[in-house]
Amino acid sequence: MTIVPERTATPTDEEIFAAHRGGKLATGLTAPLQNARDLAVAYTPGVAEVSRAIAADAALAHHYTWAGRLVAVVSDGTAVLGLGDIGPRAALPVMEGKSALFKAFGGLDSIPLVLDTTDVDEIVETLVRLRPSFGAVNLEDVAAPRCFELERRLVEALDCPVMHDDQHGTAIVLLAALRGACAVQGREPGELRVVVSGAGAAGIACARILLAAGVSDVVVLDSRGILVPGRDGVVGEKAALARVTNPRGVGGTLADALTGADVFVGLSGARLPEEVLARMAPEGMVFALSNPDPEVHPAVAARHAAIVATGRSDFPNQINNVLAFPGVFRGALDAGARRITEAMKLAAADAILEVARDDLASDRIVPSPFDPRVAPAE
């Protein structure tokens, strides 16, 4: 497999800052307000009729306000891209970008809400108080392990779709890509040995969706090695995962885990040395998903693996959450769902794969994010 960057011109700082001046989002009106009659319809006295109707039947708010199709992109700024805990103000450009993606790829309105607290109780309490203002919550860039508790608590507290995209968006697209790669190779996911390097939000969610999709041989590592029950540092979500993964009881390092493995999933940012990669079984698959620097350069990975994917837009096989979250939320809101279930996540991965199926190839295991068929399919 030959890996060639799809383009080399990266945006300059000048271009980037110019595009961000004044922000990337704007609010607009769905109908003009140009004369007294427009005002009488959209504001007083007309609006009073709509308010009276909702006061009598709260369910009407879903239809007669924007909240029914509004996604709040919520972050405390503690795990922003690869930048870490940079706080809510610095996180806002990322959340604005995410809201823009909801609009561009899912046709959903979306507002970023960045929170000046990292306390789980306070974040839950804040969103419960704001609940009538939105229709769904996309949790974003919250550090592990707090993100697990926060998502669980929000799902319990709010009667609307809630999803931590860093976990489940990544997992959905990884599963779609793995299935696409299997289709190219004529293999079944259930027969693969998979190694997930990284036990943060995305790593844990990827391991879990693979298990749910029938992949039984999954080995997960954190920075100290393979997750094994009782190992030092294997607590909380990691301990729960250690109990249901690693069926062959492998111990040790990444080199131990990768020996004879079919699939590498990198979600840790830790470099994958070429000599370790060389231990994988033939016809392997490498998903080096850390951004902006993949665990291994795709050209190096291609020397040892048959299929290579990254998170980057400038190489083939981009594993991009934008393939998943706009369609998942759009589907949930259109259906009036109160939860995003595990079944909905698996179905979203299927839908992404179906869009790609007609022209699958080793350098096209997922559709392009700009394929207009993606979001409607989910």
Place this chain on the structure above:
Amino acid sequence: MTIVPERTATPTDEEIFAAHRGGKLATGLTAPLQNARDLAVAYTPGVAEVSRAIAADAALAHHYTWAGRLVAVVSDGTAVLGLGDIGPRAALPVMEGKSALFKAFGGLDSIPLVLDTTDVDEIVETLVRLRPSFGAVNLEDVAAPRCFELERRLVEALDCPVMHDDQHGTAIVLLAALRGACAVQGREPGELRVVVSGAGAAGIACARILLAAGVSDVVVLDSRGILVPGRDGVVGEKAALARVTNPRGVGGTLADALTGADVFVGLSGARLPEEVLARMAPEGMVFALSNPDPEVHPAVAARHAAIVATGRSDFPNQINNVLAFPGVFRGALDAGARRITEAMKLAAADAILEVARDDLASDRIVPSPFDPRVAPAE
């Protein structure tokens, strides 16, 4: 003065509900997201440069996010239009309308945040946590007397412009209109006897701005009569106002207050009987501002007063907050102001009057809300 409705066709319920389906607001992108390069500028990896810059200098968030020009329209739904305490869900259409007005008349982005709590501490706490998400707070339709404490607490807690529009927006436009009426009649505000009927949010703010503008003879009434220190029910804001109004020490009812008065300001919703109105001095001014039903029909008021204004768009001299709040917030945000001061409110009233000055008449004491010169002037 002859009062003729400007138009009679009011919107039908069908028209109103059709215009509200799916809500009145939408989010949009300030630049297209159509290819991988757009994505690399607005999202990863480009956005990381902007986040890094804001992490190093928080003040940059004002320039490189939408928060710098974003007004949060905040309500707990306790005093919505004339509908009262209908709750946050039913209040949302009104707040969406308000956000739409910010866009249409002030060119400002705005999001409605409706809160499922009426506790002042909790509302303040919620907005403090959300502070990095917006640039200013327009407080709306919060019941008195809680609204006074809430506004005061928010001004203290947030380092950004905060204004309860039901109080100050109304007061600013009333002052502009009173000055316009004085200009038409060749009188000075300081020589007028003014009666304010209603001691809720708007009534108290109107009385206070008139005092600040040099009107010394102001008599304020609540539902039990003229505010006099020590009277039953005259506590809190009412007591404070009683100490600085009513210099002639009048006691009793609206009929007592209006005897010989030059100006009636109605903000209570209570009917003003014609025989009481007839007690006013000649060449009087009637501001019957309750919506949708003025305290007295403008045609009746015109039998006894030289200048008549209402809050309605279908009669001349509409006293509409939209003349004030878009320009006040736009000016404050453009200037990077951390407070909306009393001086800014008086200046806004001046600016509204200046726009109207060239064509002032007894049936045109304020400009039309659709006069494009209004917001830029403030």
